[in-house]
Amino acid sequence: MNAGRALETAAAWLLAFLWIAPLLYAFWAAFHPAALATHFDPLAPLTLDNFRKAWTYAPFARHLLNTMILVTMILSAQLVLCTLAGFAFARFDFAGHDIAFGLVLVQLMVMPEVLIVENYRTMARLGLVDTILGIGLPYMASAFGIFLLRQTFKTIPRELEEAARVEGCSMLGVLWRVYVPLARPTYLAYALVSVSYHWNNFLWPLVITNSVNTRPLTVGLAIFGAPESGVDWAVISAGTLMAVAPLLVAFLLFQKQFMQSFMQAGIK
Amino acid sequence: MRHVYGWLLLLPAAVLLIGFTHYPAAATLLDSLFSSGTVVRPSRFVGVDNYAALADDPIFTQVLWNNFWFALGTIPASIALAMLMAIWVNDRLAARTLVRMAYFTPTILPMIAVANIWLFFYTPQIGLLDQLGALFGAPSHNWLGDPHTVMGCLVAMTIWKEAGFFMIFYLAALQSLPPELEEAAKIEGASRWYFFRRVTFPLLMPTTLFVLVNATINSFKLVDHLFILTKGGPNNASNLLLYYIYQVAFSFFDTSYAATLTVILLLLLATLALVQFQLIEKRVHYR
Numbered sequence: 001m002n003a004g005r006a007l008e009t010a011a012a013w014l015l016a017f018l019w020i021a022p023l024l025y026a027f028w029a030a031f032h033p034a035a036l037a038t039h040f041d042p043l044a045p046l047t048l049d050n051f052r053k054a055w056t057y058a059p060f061a062r063h064l065l066n067t068m069i070l071v072t073m074i075l076s077a078q079l080v081l082c083t084l085a086g087f088a089f090a091r092f093d094f095a096g097h098d099i100a101f102g103l104v105l106v107q108l109m110v111m112p113e114v115l116i117v118e119n120y121r122t123m124a125r126l127g128l129v130d131t132i133l134g135i136g137l138p139y140m141a142s143a144f145g146i147f148l149l150r151q152t153f154k155t156i157p158r159e160l161e162e163a164a165r166v167e168g169c170s171m172l173g174v175l176w177r178v179y180v181p182l183a184r185p186t187y188l189a190y191a192l193v194s195v196s197y198h199w200n201n202f203l204w205p206l207v208i209t210n211s212v213n214t215r216p217l218t219v220g221l222a223i224f225g226a227p228e229s230g231v232d233w234a235v236i237s238a239g240t241l242m243a244v245a246p247l248l249v250a251f252l253l254f255q256k257q258f259m260q261s262f263m264q265a266g267i268k
Numbered sequence: 269m270r271h272v273y274g275w276l277l278l279l280p281a282a283v284l285l286i287g288f289t290h291y292p293a294a295a296t297l298l299d300s301l302f303s304s305g306t307v308v309r310p311s312r313f314v315g316v317d318n319y320a321a322l323a324d325d326p327i328f329t330q331v332l333w334n335n336f337w338f339a340l341g342t343i344p345a346s347i348a349l350a351m352l353m354a355i356w357v358n359d360r361l362a363a364r365t366l367v368r369m370a371y372f373t374p375t376i377l378p379m380i381a382v383a384n385i386w387l388f389f390y391t392p393q394i395g396l397l398d399q400l401g402a403l404f405g406a407p408s409h410n411w412l413g414d415p416h417t418v419m420g421c422l423v424a425m426t427i428w429k430e431a432g433f434f435m436i437f438y439l440a441a442l443q444s445l446p447p448e449l450e451e452a453a454k455i456e457g458a459s460r461w462y463f464f465r466r467v468t469f470p471l472l473m474p475t476t477l478f479v480l481v482n483a484t485i486n487s488f489k490l491v492d493h494l495f496i497l498t499k500g501g502p503n504n505a506s507n508l509l510l511y512y513i514y515q516v517a518f519s520f521f522d523t524s525y526a527a528t529l530t531v532i533l534l535l536l537l538a539t540l541a542l543v544q545f546q547l548i549e550k551r552v553h554y555r
Contacts (some may be wrong), residue, residue, distance in 0.1 A: 196376055
């Protein structure tokens with residue numbers, strides 16, 4: 001019995017090592033000279049050269065800035081739009097309520113990246129091709145966010161709302177002073193999921209951008225890492241680590257919140 | 269008054285949703301009934317011609333099969349691993365937090381970064397796989413350039429990327445199981461494997477179904493890695509439906525045919541959505 005347990009523990013650790021190994025390898029390659037990146041010699045000298053090269057080969061600073069603008073813009077718009085819509089669905093019995101809600105949920109399946117061809121056309125008509133707004137706009141009304149906030153708002157007792165109304169609060173005042181503060185955990189969970197998603201999103205940003213000034217990190221990294229670019233492994237690894245570092249560090253610091261958010265987000 | 273208020277609150281989100289989900293879906297359907305216009309030949313109504321072309325397109329058949337093999341290769345394996353990980357991490361395991369973190373980390377990496385790292389493993393000669401093979405005297409192999417091995421390479425990478433994500437759903441389910449069950453099993457002298465087979469596994473079934481549907485949907489949407497690793501090659505051996513749509517639209521500029529392919533993808537996703545809806549109904553029913 002105990003031997004079995006020990007064996008299972010060993011297997012769990014082995015699997016954990018296997019799972020983290022690709023990332024460890026990337027660290028290894030990034031901190032060693034290119035010639036030694038593929039030889040696992042524990043005494044190989046460490047270097048920061050690869051990071052310096054990656055930083056100059058590709059406009060990383062610009063890509064990083066673009067990504068930060070992008071995720072901030074998307075998240076702020078999402079928070080406002082989804083709060084309003086979620087409130088409408090949770091507390092207003094307007095005509096066409098159920099049909100409208102059904103139509104909103106369609107977006108859970110048909111994410112904007114599935115409709116790249118038509119959405120590209122729309123952006124061309126709006127003159128938003130190759131703009132950061134063009135990358136973000138299709139994602140700002142998020143069915144997932146609306147759904148999540150509607151569920152949360154529904155659990156808030158109506159008595160609280162009525163008390164606030166008696167005190168003379170307006171409709172939006174009630175939303176702002178009663179509903180939003182009570183839904184704080186949901187907002188946090190949603191924010192983490194949204195930021196991770198858009199930090200990592202690739203296909204739509206690739207389609208809609210064509211210049212350094214708008215390309216986010218993922219697209220920049222894809223161009224940088226392409227074998228045709230002739231950049232060596234060590235430098236690609238360094239670039240890859242730089243692109244994932246902010247999110248990775250955030251994850252390592254707030255592990256529990258991340259996992260709980262992803263879980264809450266998935267289960268709905 | 270409440271009608272007006274409700275709609276006003278909904279309005280901003282509704283405009284964007286219609287503009288970037290419902291309208292393009294409808295436009296795609298319409299577009300698939302027309303020919304692609306060029307400078308000299310404007311687009312004209314062709315009925316179901318584009319759909320007839322699907323039947324004659326060997327690449328279309330191939331990408332559907334590829335999607336099928338990709339799903340079959342990744343989903344059962346990552347679900348099984350996810351279950352195993354969750355059971356381990358839910359246990360009193362030494363260094364449990366670290367182990368859980370290791371399992372989950374691939375989830376937060378972008379697919380592009382993952383592909384960059386894994387590309388190195390698969391590179392002939394200097395890649396990790398070939399270096400390991402050389403220790404055993406195996407000849408060098410072009411893993412991503414060989415139609416027989418390319419899909420396996422993508423599958424292995426995707427399992428690594430997704431298992432930890434599915435793990436957290438099992439973890440949540442396991443934590444909601446009453447601890448009395450395990451105590452009772454211990455008193456009865458049931459083995460761990462027996463307990464898993466007869467108690468845990470059946471009780472995790474709703475989670476498994478939920479993960480299954482989500483994983484299937486993901487398998488249609490996940491194509492980022494192809495841009496780095498294979499570009500759908502060699503000879504479309506690793507091409508997937510969404511990547512093929514991208515190629516047809518933005519490399520071959522045949523927008524009508526791309527629209528037709530998109531309609532097929534939408535139909536597949538809609539079918540999955542219906543399945544998922546049924547499952548959710550059932551889950552609510554159980555509670």
